[in-house]
Amino acid sequence: MKKTLNINIGNSIILIEEDAYELLTAYLNEVKFHFSKSADHFEIVTDIENRIAEMFREMLTLQQKQVIQITDVEAVIAQMGSVKDFESADDEQEETIFDTQHGVKKLYRDTDQAYIAGVCSGLSHYCEVDVKWFRVLFLVSAFIGGSGILGYLIMWILIPRAVTRSQRMYMKGQAVNLHGFIRNFEEELSNNKLIDRSRGFFVEIIDAIGRSLRTLGRTFSKVLAGFIILFGSLFFLGLLIALSIFFGFWDANPTEYFPLSMVNGEYISTMILAFFISLAVPLIALVLFAIRVAFNTKAINRTVSFALLVIWLGGIMVSIFYITKVFSEFKEEAEVTQVKELKKYDSYVLTVDRSRFFSREDSVRYRISPDKYRGRVILNDMDGPFNVPRNVTLNIEKSNNDKVILTQNYRSQGKDFEVALSHAQNIHYDFSQKDSLLNFSPALQLNKNTQWRDQKVELTLKVPIGVKLYINEEMNRFTYNYDYWSCEGVEGNKSWVMTEEGLKCATP
Amino acid sequence: MIAENTQTQMRKGILEYCVLLIISKGEIYASDIIAELKKAKLLVVEGTLYPLLTRLKNNGLLSYNWVESTSGPPRKYYLLTAEGREILNKLDTTWVELSYAIETSKQLQS
Numbered sequence: 096m097k098k099t100l101n102i103n104i105g106n107s108i109i110l111i112e113e114d115a116y117e118l119l120t121a122y123l124n125e126v127k128f129h130f131s132k133s134a135d136h137f138e139i140v141t142d143i144e145n146r147i148a149e150m151f152r153e154m155l156t157l158q159q160k161q162v163i164q165i166t167d168v169e170a171v172i173a174q175m176g177s178v179k180d181f182e183s184a185d186d187e188q189e190e191t192i193f194d195t196q197h198g199v200k201k202l203y204r205d206t207d208q209a210y211i212a213g214v215c216s217g218l219s220h221y222c223e224v225d226v227k228w229f230r231v232l233f234l235v236s237a238f239i240g241g242s243g244i245l246g247y248l249i250m251w252i253l254i255p256r257a258v259t260r261s262q263r264m265y266m267k268g269q270a271v272n273l274h275g276f277i278r279n280f281e282e283e284l285s286n287n288k289l290i291d292r293s294r295g296f297f298v299e300i301i302d303a304i305g306r307s308l309r310t311l312g313r314t315f316s317k318v319l320a321g322f323i324i325l326f327g328s329l330f331f332l333g334l335l336i337a338l339s340i341f342f343g344f345w346d347a348n349p350t351e352y353f354p355l356s357m358v359n360g361e362y363i364s365t366m367i368l369a370f371f372i373s374l375a376v377p378l379i380a381l382v383l384f385a386i387r388v389a390f391n392t393k394a395i396n397r398t399v400s401f402a403l404l405v406i407w408l409g410g411i412m413v414s415i416f417y418i419t420k421v422f423s424e425f426k427e428e429a430e431v432t433q434v435k436e437l438k439k440y441d442s443y444v445l446t447v448d449r450s451r452f453f454s455r456e457d458s459v460r461y462r463i464s465p466d467k468y469r470g471r472v473i474l475n476d477m478d479g480p481f482n483v484p485r486n487v488t489l490n491i492e493k494s495n496n497d498k499v500i501l502t503q504n505y506r507s508q509g510k511d512f513e514v515a516l517s518h519a520q521n522i523h524y525d526f527s528q529k530d531s532l533l534n535f536s537p538a539l540q541l542n543k544n545t546q547w548r549d550q551k552v553e554l555t556l557k558v559p560i561g562v563k564l565y566i567n568e569e570m571n572r573f574t575y576n577y578d579y580w581s582c583e584g585v586e587g588n589k590s591w592v593m594t595e596e597g598l599k600c601a602t603p
Numbered sequence: 604m605i606a607e608n609t610q611t612q613m614r615k616g617i618l619e620y621c622v623l624l625i626i627s628k629g630e631i632y633a634s635d636i637i638a639e640l641k642k643a644k645l646l647v648v649e650g651t652l653y654p655l656l657t658r659l660k661n662n663g664l665l666s667y668n669w670v671e672s673t674s675g676p677p678r679k680y681y682l683l684t685a686e687g688r689e690i691l692n693k694l695d696t697t698w699v700e701l702s703y704a705i706e707t708s709k710q711l712q713s
Contacts, residue, residue, distance in 0.1 A: 105676065106676045107675055107676065126650070130654065133654065135654075135657045135658075135661060138657050139653045139654050139657050142633070142653040142656075142657070142679070143649075143650060143653055145676070145678075145679075146633065146634065146649060146653075148675070148676075149634075149675060149678075152674060152675050153674075156674065173648075174648065174649055175648055175649045175650040176647075176648020176649060176650035176651060177648075177650075180648045180650065180651060181648075181650050181651055181654070
């Protein structure tokens with residue numbers, strides 16, 4: 096079984112087999128090229144075409160068949176003569192530089208030597224680099240966040256498959272003329288077994304899957320494609336809305352909230368845009384692919400798809416650039432320590448104080464009259480999506496002497512030590528002592544527009560042996576070196592005592 | 604190489620002369636010209652004939668008529684113009700001269 100084409104040659108409609116058509120096209124192109132130098136090339140080529148059509152018609156009637164085969168075309172070419180024969184009969188026997196080795200190269204997928212879809216082998220033909228390097232490249236990059244898989248899928252969609260022989264020749268950069276054609280044909284014949292073997296296991300699997308999918312019915316894949324189109328478009332719309340919200344609410348300063356507070360305000364918009372592109376373009380590609388599956392039409396042409404690919408790669412590159420830039424802001428660590436001696440009592444109550452001390456500057460900014468609230472406002476520190484990770488820890492240790500000491504250790508990261516140190520110094524942490532009541536703030540405070548650089552406060556409370564501690568249940572969230580729940584006692588404040596071995600539950 | 608070149612040159616000149624001779628017998632179709640040439644053992648492929656015919660036509664030696672064909676579209680039938688006939692006469696004399704030259708050259712050799 097062979098595919099046939101209807102061609103119009105010399106005003107006759109001729110039914111011709113595909114390989115015969117390819118050979119004829121190659122021959123006629125060569126003839127046209129040969130005569131293109133002469134002034135009456137149009138007339139000559141028309142004469143030749145008319146004559147070929149006539150020969151075809153004679154063949155069809157004489158042999159009583161319907162279709163022109165490759166042997167018929169070969170016979171016609173033999174009678175008409177090849178370009179070589181014309182050359183020897185030419186008046187001006189110029190040395191025409193006839194590059195039969197190399198022609199224009201085009202990028203196609205080579206499914207004859209494919210493991211999956213022939214993207215790598217196509218690229219290797221195009222770049223004249225051995226196919227294994229591309230395979231290694233895609234395999235390695237597949238493990239780097241799956242970018243290789245994504246890239247492969249996109250190229251699978253964008254790069255057309257080399258179906259006809261002339262496409263396969265363009266792919267390999269062979270000139271599409273008669274010499275190249277015959278060479279390619281012979282090559283394929285000699286490589287036939289080899290190609291079959293190198294098609295590999297995966298291609299067979301893919302083929303099998305494809306076949307079973309077809310038998311399962313195209314409706315299923317079309318329904319699936321429809322869903323992908325619907326949800327892909329919705330997701331894309333969501334991304335678009337998120338982007339516009341981000342830019343629209345610029346005045347609200349999103350950099351004050353946690354994940355974005357890592358990033359400098361100067362380049363956050365560029366970075367967000369780059370993220371958007373890196374997410375949106377694959378999404379668009381997916382939707383377009385689904386459209387192609389669902390409606391059997393190409394939604395965009397190849398130029399647009401290549402432009403999309405370029406934009407996407409640009410977005411990925413910019414994203415990576417800024418991500419590394421943000422990471423570099425966390426390179427060095429610095430800490431500042433403040434030691435405070437507390438007034439001594441026999442027992443202390445440790446509680447979490449949610450109120451926050453407002454500086455004069457804060458009061459002005461939040462338009463709060465300091466007189467009315469006495470400089471304090473209750474804050475909600477419940478964990479939410481835009482809260483920084485917990486950044487206060489409290490250790491309770493045994494004191495070596497008689498004194499009660501609170502060590503406040505402020506830590507921060509920065510791109511160098513100096514920056515890290517200045518970040519650490521700018522941490523505000525509220526701790527207050529009211530007689531035996533120790534109030535700890537649940538979170539540290541940063542200046543407005545300060546980036547998050549993993550600022551932390553590590554508190555160490557050293558108490559002498561024998562001192563009793565009533566620890567509020569909420570404090571449990573900040574302490575690590577004793578097991579709050581191991582102590583049975585009244586709800587709310589549980590009583591502990593400092594012993595030689597550390598903090599122990601005080602048995603009432 | 605030189606021999607080949609000379610052969611080509613000779614054949615080319617003679618081909619043109621022969622084509623004019625064949626056409627001078629009356630209206631004729633291109634593939635019939637080929638058949639005649641093959642009969643005369645002046646081997647050519649059809650492809651070389653079309654540029655030659657076009658050139659002769661453009662130089663005013665030939666003209667053609669479209670003749671309806673029993674199968675398919677009309678065909679081009681070539682015939683000699685008055686000018687072509689004139690040139691053919693000149694070529695005839697040239698040929699006589701040439702063959703005389705060759706004959707004499709050969710006789711001188713032997």
